[in-house]
Amino acid sequence: MRKPTHKKDVIIVGTGIAGSLIAKLLTDHVYSVNGKKFIHRTAANLRFKEILAEIDFESVKKLEHLPASASYQNEINNSKDRTHKEIDAQAAKKNIDPKTLENRIGLELFKTYFFLEFYHEISILMYEAGLEAGVELDSVSSMTNYTEYMRTFYTQEAKVPNSPYPNLKQAPSPNVLDVAQITPPFPDKKGYLVQFGPMAFASDAIRVGGGTTLHWLGTTPRMLPNDFRLTEKYGIEINKPDSSDKSPINWPIDYDTLKPYYEMAEFEIGVSGDVSKQEYPIDESMEEYYGNYVFPMEEIPQSYMDNQIIKGLKDTSVKLNFEEIQLLLVPSPQGRNSAPNLRYGNTKVIRAKYKKPGYSLVLDDSEKEEYKALGSIWNPYMGERCEGNASCVPICPVQAKYNALKTLKKALYKINENDNLKRNPHIEIKAQSVVYRLSVDQKRISKVHLRRYTSKEKTDFIEEFIDTSDSIVILAANAFENPKILLNSKYMVTENGRQVEKTVANNSDQVGRNLMDHMVMLTWGLFPEPVYSYRGPGSTTNISSFRDGKFRSEFSAWISPLDNWGWSWPAFSPGSDLSEFLGQGLFGTDLKEALTYRLSRQVLFHFEIEQLPNPNNRVTINNQYMDALGIPRPVVHYELTDYEKKAMEQAKLASDQMFERLGIQDFTKYNATDPNTTVYNNVRYSYNGAGHIVGTHRMGSSPDDSVTDSYCKSWDHPNLYIVGAGNMTTLGTSNPTLTLSAFTIRSVESILTDLEAHF
Amino acid sequence: MIITNKILNVDDYYFDVFMSISQALTGFTVNELQSTGLTETYYTYILGNLDAGTFVEFLTVSKNVLEKSFTEDQLKNAIVSEIVMNPGMSDIADKVITLWYLGTWEGAYINDLSYQEGLVWNVMNAHPPGAKQPGYKSWAVEPVNSNS
């Protein structure tokens, strides 16, 4: 076993959007020694320029003049190393006297050192299970790596979410290709997940640098106010673990609390959309919901297909069992680049404001520059706009779609006082490092244990740990991995004079429970005229009418995105159409015409159905099921209740009425052999996963029934934060990433407060 | 089996037979097929992945079909009777059609270009996801790149 590494202020596990957001926001701040508080780097740089202006630099000529107090010795040594290398390289290149340069760079070093006299930097170490290549963010390496992803995507037969990315035996990922029906009593253990059922959990995630946002679709609606108060509004209660006692399911925060953080998340992701066109079935007015607000970028144009459907459905309604519901078709807000909205104003920074005691984050627009779209990580001028590649899931070739590598890069490269991008030496990422266990000492997380594999090919690994007793530990490894790591972390405590075994963060017995997803029920058919599907971003419009309503006391709410990808998801089109026609003996122009007719008319409706938290839907671990590094795999227990199944029935009812109104010939078919299928009121319904893995370390207002508080801080351990969609108390009908980003950003307020003790 | 050696050469007559029968089977002209940039790649790929005798037989049957058909109707009928109705031949014909339309042979892409050049995308007035992007806002209007 290796020696523990040098202590860090913060350890973050995972480089997905949750981990990257925290790394970026923390490293944007430095601790002011004089002011005794954290301030934003831009403010520190300004103040520092003033200080520098007062110094006589002629007297500070050489490196050796620097006083070297012990705490900065490391810093100076590192800088010296870099400085000397740079001096040699530049001197050789520019053919000038190294001495002249040494004086100049000596001065730079002095400034760095001097800065640290006034401002302390937060030091961060991130662990990433994926390959080293995935987190190399310099232009050349990131471009090469991404090109490799693209080539893999082109040649993969099944173009599923994970197809462009390395399929690692050392850090396997759940894959939709592994989802199959489960025959009790045997679990299905073909893929990474061990599925005990009775239903298979149908969603995947990817373990690469940047995490699952590399293959997400990028749809970013906010949650609705009522989503945060299902018990209060609709009287819904859920069972306590292993008991039939009921308990309410309220969030510890409400929509209004989260609203400013939604704006920060929309800024960071760079959301495109038109606030004035958003229409939802809510009690509040849209002015109350959004306020006086515009999205950072203008709306992404809706597809031609969307517009044909909108024309046919506008101002009509559908009848469910209960009530008549007006159809609202709205352009979806999304995390992909269009054109910056001039009314959004300047580029903003997310800045911590000191408020005794603690911090609040604000979106500050005092920067002079106009808001710019974030291009690709290897070249800011590429991917500034969506180009209609129509492959958002699983990969955007130009990175017009947001992914967490963009935020990660901002964490790693800071702007120095000369407005140049500079590698921040206080943040380090160790890849190929699979964290699998935490140790506890006196309630504090005292060690993070990991296995570092040495190459893509081999499964031998180096066992390592890091001492974290003085650090803050942040688990950001997603809603499967966070609970898995927690459940694998056992420790002993003395209770009433007896030694009792506990698992980390789990006094509430809620770790791993309440696993949720949106059940994606699909309906598909042929539009009477060509609508030219298969073009544009994955989805540009959604039907928002069923996102809230009185019916929620009886069955799930849902959102209905329209998909721009024909029948590719449910029917494997266009390949399946071709083989169907070949089977009929078609060839030549007949074949061509049949394909033209079929493929230009395909439409697909989604019904993304909300699942309620259910303590029996859960991730556990079991020593019988290990991965190649000897780390437990997530064992999943999962099923639907009538609350969700009834929503499928009602959604199909809505679909039938919409299809009839539009003259769509229904081709929807649910088979007994589908991987996830269920019969309700004697009718069969099948569904897929949405990739929305949620709920396994829920936040709440009491340590009795939740894992974290509203700042994602574990109730049980003073130096442990657990972040990601796993914190969500309920799912609502929004795709979860914007919401998880909002409360992850908010958690930084609490982390900064905790960090003060270090400085 | 003199032909076996001859068909290894993409300059020869049997390569033309391959292209002509591909035109008849796919409904795309030889020119359109050539514009995929993959004609020779496909021809040599089939040679390497199909029993040579079988491919030769397919080309010989195709040659006869093409030579005895003077009108479109005759060609169509000949293909139906000699190829589609002939169990040994129809399988190869389906494979060849799939190769042009999807870029795959027995489910696998020949290379990354074969995915991008699948004719199925032209037929639907779209483009292969992840490649040949049509540009911002193009999806909001009727397609202008009608290739069919």
Ligand SMILES: Cc1cc2nc3c(=O)[nH]c(=O)nc-3n(C[C@H](O)[C@H](O)[C@H](O)COP(=O)(O)OP(=O)(O)OC[C@H]3O[C@@H](n4cnc5c(N)ncnc54)[C@H](O)[C@@H]3O)c2cc1C
């Ligand atoms: C196909 C698909 C489409 C989606 N579309 C949308 C959408 O349109 N809108 C939306 O809001 N959401 C969408 N989502 C969901 C979205 O992708 C996730 O909610 C989000 O990416 C989760 O972010 P995260 O940072 O919590 O986790 P992840 O992105 O999963 O990141 C976890 C990170 O931790 C690393 N890691 C994992 N285990 C370990 C370990 N043991 N040790 C060290 N590191 C580890 C991983 O490699 C990864 O870097 C979609 C998901 C899928 C699958």
Ligand code: SF4
């Ligand atoms: S449509 Fe294309 S360019 Fe636009 S986000 Fe999706 S993949 Fe990227």
